[in-house]
Amino acid sequence: MREREIIELFLKEVELQGDLPLGDDAGAIKLGNAWIVVTSDMLVWGTDVPPIMTPEQAGMKVVIMNLSDVAAMGAKPLGFFFSLGIPRDIGEDVLRGIAKGIGRAANLYRVPVLSGDTNEGRELVIDGGALGLTERPLLRSGARPGDLVCVTGDLGRALAGLLTWKKGLNISPSIRRSLYEKLLEPTARVEEGIELGKVANAAIDVSDGLSKELHILAEMSGVRIVVEEDRIPIGEGVQEVAELLGFDPIELALTSGEEFELVFTVSPERVYELSFDFSIIGRVDAGKGVYIERGGRKERMPLFGWEHFAEGLL
Amino acid sequence: MREREIIELFLKEVELQGDLPLGDDAGAIKLGNAWIVVTSDMLVWGTDVPPIMTPEQAGMKVVIMNLSDVAAMGAKPLGFFFSLGIPRDIGEDVLRGIAKGIGRAANLYRVPVLSGDTNEGRELVIDGGALGLTERPLLRSGARPGDLVCVTGDLGRALAGLLTWKKGLNISPSIRRSLYEKLLEPTARVEEGIELGKVANAAIDVSDGLSKELHILAEMSGVRIVVEEDRIPIGEGVQEVAELLGFDPIELALTSGEEFELVFTVSPERVYELSFDFSIIGRVDAGKGVYIERGGRKERMPLFGWEHFAEGLL
Structure with a gap:
């Protein structure tokens, strides 16, 4: 079964949902004037942890991907x-590394465990979860x-880093460092999320690639999103990797997942408060679908999937 | 590594903890006058789900074991x-069963998903979690x-049911039904937990057997616990299974885990409020250790482990 079908199956069987409909970055429940948000996100060792990632980096990542959903x-x-979930034959050094990574990320973001x-x-699994508090939950819908469409940081380095490692690309150490930093030690946009909660109209984090997140925002909000190719912030070294592999760097940036940047929409009057x-990569229009302006022409943005680049890689 | 060593390793590396020290049934954080408690508890298919348990029962159980920690x-x-965590070749019926079980338990306990x-x-894993709210968290410590030591419901049926199935015991259908009910469709003591939050001094749920939970309560509270053998509520059919296998029924009841009953201590003045x-199975004294009065003699209660009965079974 595909992920979408599995989610549909659960939505059908689960009648009693929280104070927000299922399907956002996190669930939420209202307590007085405050909302408690809760999320859980699992790291499966065999699927989600490339061999170049240390146990400590994996421990950090499980914290970061959950804080990103809260943000x-x-x-x-x-x-x-x-x-x-721990196999019997696991090495103590692996567990100590995971523990150190969780502790390090908790300290870094000042979030208690x-x-x-x-x-x-049978398989090493770390399921993380996070709680958050807001007076105004920021939804995908x-x-x-009239809103501006914006994104924090830059995009593409996570996938470019993975491709560099998988294909054994010959690139300069400084570029490799930049790519691996994003792939192995990404940042959760915690402070940005707190500010956005007061100002923005919608947000989603980049887990599955900008293209997919924009499609989700457009569909759940019932709007059209138009982005300009030239405004998409492509990370350092992504261009080089795309050239070496014969890919379009924009497509690579639109597809790259686990970036943990925040895509958000905000009214032009309030954008200055951030x-x-x-x-600013585009705008929200009435209508539906996601479009990209490339060289003066507006075309539909394909729903780029990781499979496009991953063929034969995994 | 043993579970205790793994926990020690994480406690060493994680500096920043919540408003309660790690090591209780759930974690907690204080918000104004209220405490938000949070717990997560994982069901690993290969380890925790016996083949006689349906996917729907497994889905229910993952809700129940988390609500039990909140209680x-x-x-x-x-x-x-x-x-x-879902293997690629999983059947749709298994996932639908799990979804139905989660939905059914959520309805039964009126708890939103x-x-x-x-x-x-690679392996089917359901990690569940639950949030709770209290003004007075009930700790193991x-x-x-002077407190009375009490327990809800009865004990022993979960393990007696598992042994009945594993050994293919020849027992009456009505006893089998009673045992399997507790093994396959246990109850979370949700209403009892809410009341206890106002009245009791300490509580723990029976996940690993009454003997182990009493040892934890005594150690974390810095007290001695003395229980009377004759007062331990042994479940229907446990006696029969113990006789067939040549076990002591009390030992079986003290060892049986995943009972999801609540063990609690309460002052004699307040016990009438429940x-x-x-x-009422015993009392709390000054001192340390766990003791059991059997036939007029007081002896130390061994820390019964599941291994005692499981030898050669798994």
Whole structure:
């Protein structure tokens, strides 16, 4: 079954949902004037952890991917928690590395570790979760015609880094460093998320690639999104990797997942209230679908999937 | 590595903890006058789901075991959430069963499903989690000399049921039904937990057997616990299974895990405030250790482990 079919199957069987419909970056429940958001996101060793990632980096990543979901809800993180599935023959050094990574990320983002659970399993699995607090949850469905479409940071380095490693590309050490930094030690946009909770109209984090996230925003908000190719912030070294492999660098940037940047929409009147760096990449119109303006022409943006680049790689 | 060593390793590396120290039934964070409790508990298909358990029962169980942890904190459950690790070749019927079970338990306990996450993995894993709310978290460390030691429901049927199935015991259908009910469709003591949050001094849920939970309560509270053999509520059919296998029924009841009953301590002055059924099984004294009075003699209660009965079974 495909992921979409599995999600549909669960949505059908689960009647009693929270104070927000299922399908956002996190779930939420209202307590007085505040919203508690909660998310869980699993790292499966065999599927999600490339061999160049250290156990400590994997431990950090499981914290970061959950804090990123809380940030995409415009919430301040309150705490992290986790469950481990551990094979019997696992090395102590692997577990210590994961523990160090979780501890390091918790310190870095000043987020307490609330709870941990250990279990025996055939495969190493770390399921992380995070709680957050906001007075105004930021939804995927909040984009309005007239909004600007914006993104934090840059895009493409996570996938370019993975391709560099998989294909053994010959690139300069400084570019490799830039790509691997994003692939192995990404940043959760925690402070940005808290600010966006007060100002933006919609947000989503880049887990599955900008193209997919824009399609989700457009569909869930019932709007059209138009982005300009020249405005997409392509990360350092992505161009070089795309050239070496004969790919379009824009497609690579639009496809790259696990970037943990925040895509958000905000009204032009309020965009000046934001204190952090970001790129304005397009606008929200009435209508539907996602479009890209390339060289003066507006065309539909394909729903780029990771498979496009991954063929024969995994 | 043993579970205890793994937990020690994580405790060493994780500096920043919540508003309660790690090591209780759930973690917690204080928001104004309220405490939000959060727990996660993983069901690994190969390890935790016996072949006689249906996918729907497994889905229910993952909700129940998490609500039980929330109840043991004296909290009202606010919501359930989950992450799935799903092998590619899994049957749609298995996933539909799990979804139905989660939906059914959520309806039964009136707890909304807040969030779900799907992932690819080599082994089927359901990691559940729950949020709860209380003004007074009930800790494992709160037992005081003079308290009564109490337990909800009865004990032993979960393990007796598992042994019945594993050994193919020849017992009457009505006893088998009673045992399998507890093994396959246990109850989370949600209402009892909410009441206990207002009245009791300490609580823990029976996940690993009464003997182990009493040892944890005694150690974390810095007290001695003395229980009377004759007062331990042994479930229907446990005696018969123990006789057939040549075991002591009390040992079987003390060892049986995943019972999801609540063990709690409460002052004798306040015990009358509780409106539900329970058994008073002993008392809290000054000192340390766990003791059992059998036939007029007081002896140390061994820390019964599941291994005692499981030898050659798994």
